[in-house]
Amino acid sequence: MNAHDSNLHNRPDDGIAKGELLLHVDNISLSFGGLKAITDVSFDILKGEVRAIIGPNGAGKTSMLNVINGFYHPQEGTITFRGEERRRMRPYQAASSGISRTFQNVALFAGMSTLDNIMAGRTLKMKKNFFWQMWRYGPALNEEIEHRKVVEEIIDFLEIEHIRKSPVGTLPYGLQKRVELGRALAAEPDLLLLDEPMAGMNLEEKEDMSRFIIEVNEQYGTTIALIEHDMGVVMDLADRVMVLDYGKKIGDGLPEEVQANEDVIAAYLGVEH
Amino acid sequence: MELLNQIFVDPFVTMYELPDLLLQTLWEGFVSGTLYSLIALGFVLIFKASGVFNFAQGIMVVFAALTLVGIFALGVPAYAALFLTIGVMGLLAFTVERLILRHMVNQPDIILFMSTIGLTFVLIGLGQLIFGGEPKAMITKELGLPTGSSVWDVGGGAVIFQHIDIAAAIIAFLLILGLAIFFNKTRIGRALRAVADDHQAALSVGISLNQIWVIVWFAAGIVALATGIMWAAKSDVSFALQVVALKALPVLVLGGFTSIPGAIVGGLIIGFGEKLFDLYWGSPILGGGTESWFAFIIALLFLLYRPEGLFGEKLIERI
Numbered sequence: 260m261n262a263h264d265s266n267l268h269n270r271p272d273d274g275i276a277k278g279e280l281l282l283h284v285d286n287i288s289l290s291f292g293g294l295k296a297i298t299d300v301s302f303d304i305l306k307g308e309v310r311a312i313i314g315p316n317g318a319g320k321t322s323m324l325n326v327i328n329g330f331y332h333p334q335e336g337t338i339t340f341r342g343e344e345r346r347r348m349r350p351y352q353a354a355s356s357g358i359s360r361t362f363q364n365v366a367l368f369a370g371m372s373t374l375d376n377i378m379a380g381r382t383l384k385m386k387k388n389f390f391w392q393m394w395r396y397g398p399a400l401n402e403e404i405e406h407r408k409v410v411e412e413i414i415d416f417l418e419i420e421h422i423r424k425s426p427v428g429t430l431p432y433g434l435q436k437r438v439e440l441g442r443a444l445a446a447e448p449d450l451l452l453l454d455e456p457m458a459g460m461n462l463e464e465k466e467d468m469s470r471f472i473i474e475v476n477e478q479y480g481t482t483i484a485l486i487e488h489d490m491g492v493v494m495d496l497a498d499r500v501m502v503l504d505y506g507k508k509i510g511d512g513l514p515e516e517v518q519a520n521e522d523v524i525a526a527y528l529g530v531e532h
Numbered sequence: 533m534e535l536l537n538q539i540f541v542d543p544f545v546t547m548y549e550l551p552d553l554l555l556q557t558l559w560e561g562f563v564s565g566t567l568y569s570l571i572a573l574g575f576v577l578i579f580k581a582s583g584v585f586n587f588a589q590g591i592m593v594v595f596a597a598l599t600l601v602g603i604f605a606l607g608v609p610a611y612a613a614l615f616l617t618i619g620v621m622g623l624l625a626f627t628v629e630r631l632i633l634r635h636m637v638n639q640p641d642i643i644l645f646m647s648t649i650g651l652t653f654v655l656i657g658l659g660q661l662i663f664g665g666e667p668k669a670m671i672t673k674e675l676g677l678p679t680g681s682s683v684w685d686v687g688g689g690a691v692i693f694q695h696i697d698i699a700a701a702i703i704a705f706l707l708i709l710g711l712a713i714f715f716n717k718t719r720i721g722r723a724l725r726a727v728a729d730d731h732q733a734a735l736s737v738g739i740s741l742n743q744i745w746v747i748v749w750f751a752a753g754i755v756a757l758a759t760g761i762m763w764a765a766k767s768d769v770s771f772a773l774q775v776v777a778l779k780a781l782p783v784l785v786l787g788g789f790t791s792i793p794g795a796i797v798g799g800l801i802i803g804f805g806e807k808l809f810d811l812y813w814g815s816p817i818l819g820g821g822t823e824s825w826f827a828f829i830i831a832l833l834f835l836l837y838r839p840e841g842l843f844g845e846k847l848i849e850r851i
Contacts, residue, residue, distance in 0.1 A: 328736060330735070350735040350736060350738075351735070351738055351740055354735075354737060355738055359736065360736050362732065362733065362736075366732055366733035366736075367729070367730065367733065368725060368729035368730055368734075369730070370728075370790075371722075371725055371729065375722055375725075378722060379722055379723065379726045379734075379737055380737050382737050382738050382739050383737070383738035385719055442733075442737060443736075446737060446738065
């Protein structure tokens with residue numbers, strides 16, 4: 260499937276070329292009461308890259324994603340996405356400016372079918388007014404059909420045709436993760452945040468998921484930021500890696516560089532002080 | 533033996549011998565059933581969207597009816613008063629979202645539930661402050677609702693149909709149909725179900741919780757207004773009306789908290805059930821007065837054997 264033949268990703272060109280700055284966060288500090296989750300972290304994500312965030316448990320990785328998509332509001336620092344600087348992001352702003360995400364513990368709409376879950380991902384793409392929506396008539400019906408096409412394409416792409424109508428709550432974990440990826444893709448994001456997309460998967464499922472991530476990145480040019488514990492996966496997938504430990508940034512660079520970084524090794528293996 | 537006769541034989545003999553009485557009872561059961569459905573529907577809407585049992589639904593019924601009568605008393609024409617009241621319910625939905633729900637995102641359900649109890653007392657106080665505590669008559673005639681009755685001769689007897697009951701059944705039916713279509717077939721409906729399943733995930737795909745909440749509370753407000761008008765037309769507009777909302781509890785247990793068809797069927801079962809039971813079994817055997825508790829016994833049985841109700845979503849949990 261060629262990206263140009265596809266209905267997917269027909270977002271008008273936003274003027275940011277591949278390799279240019281898409282997002283940068285500056286001096287972010289986040290605390291919950293007395294607990295410092297993130298301390299003065301800055302990093303950037305370039306358009307078209309796969310950016311990994313790694314670190315031991317409790318290092319602040321998920322908190323960082325939550326800051327980027329507006330679930331948490333940092334006490335200090337700014338977030339700049341597509342040139343727009345914000346003190347705090349709101350979830351709706353994040354979603355409507357092109358950031359979508361998946362969750363560490365799958366957060367699907369459990370009672371709804373795979374199809375409806377992915378359709379829900381297109382919420383912000385549906386523009387026809389409320390009145391038509393209510394009667395499911397006229398322009399709204401055409402619109403629904405248009406969106407169904409895109410959703411079917413995503414279902415094809417993720418190879419989940421066989422579970423289109425199944426309530427997602429009943430699916431095995433690996434498939435749920437895939438549906439969740441589908442829902443995130445349905446928004447045609449500029450930046451896709453994946454929180455441990457491979458957690459709890461077996462080897463085969465991990466390979467499938469890696470393949471999907473690479474294809475999303477290469478075919479649609481979607482920029483991806485992912486948190487992952489499996490070092491093998493990170494080293495294979497990521498263009499650049501940032502390392503957090505106890506809420507501080509201790510390393511940032513190409514996978515090989517990070518792998519050789521002594522602070523990083525210390526954080527992962529433990530070191531005598 | 534005597535008791536067995538009373539349970540298994542006498543009622544059916546009576547039904548056969550007095551068909552008019554049976555028909556009358558069925559009709560009354562149907563009418564209260566539709567009203568129970570309507571009240572239950574108000575609960576289901578809010579439960580679906582926010583996973584919270586809205587304790588304030590009963591007082592919303594009273595508040596809506598009071599507002600309507602109150603505005604009319606100022607000299608506003610009846611239909612204008614009706615539209616103004618709908619506006620007030622919209623304003624209420626907006627305020628509830630702004631002042632309460634917005635601050636409760638991702639809180640445990642029990643906290644949301646507690647806040648609706650708080651809302652109940654605020655509305656009671658507000659209602660009494662603005663409209664006073666004494667009962668008022670519903671403006672049935674001014675709203676163009678029929679007040680007469682028709683008599684239908686059946687097998688030597690007569691069945692009486694109050695016109696207001698017929699109107700109530702029709703209005704309830706239309707309202708339920710409209711809401712069912714709206715929430716099952718539209719994007720808003722999908723968003724509503726999404727919000728009910730997972731707040732965070734809904735936010736992440738760009739569904740506005742605030743908008744959804746205003747919409748469902750507004751819908752619940754309109755349902756409350758319709759219920760208030762119908763119910764008060766049969767008695768009075770008074771704060772005692774809010775206890776009818778308690779009758780919605782067994783209906784919800786029966787039909788399932790998340791199902792609109794469930795609310796309808798549950799309401800009808802309770803409506804028919806309690807009227808028939810009271811007339812044919814309750815009065816002769818237990819001396820009457822069973823209407824007030826019959827529904828709750830049924831609900832109890834359901835809780836024991838089918839806790840998700842007739843149509844509720846089965847709880848799916850992977851362990």
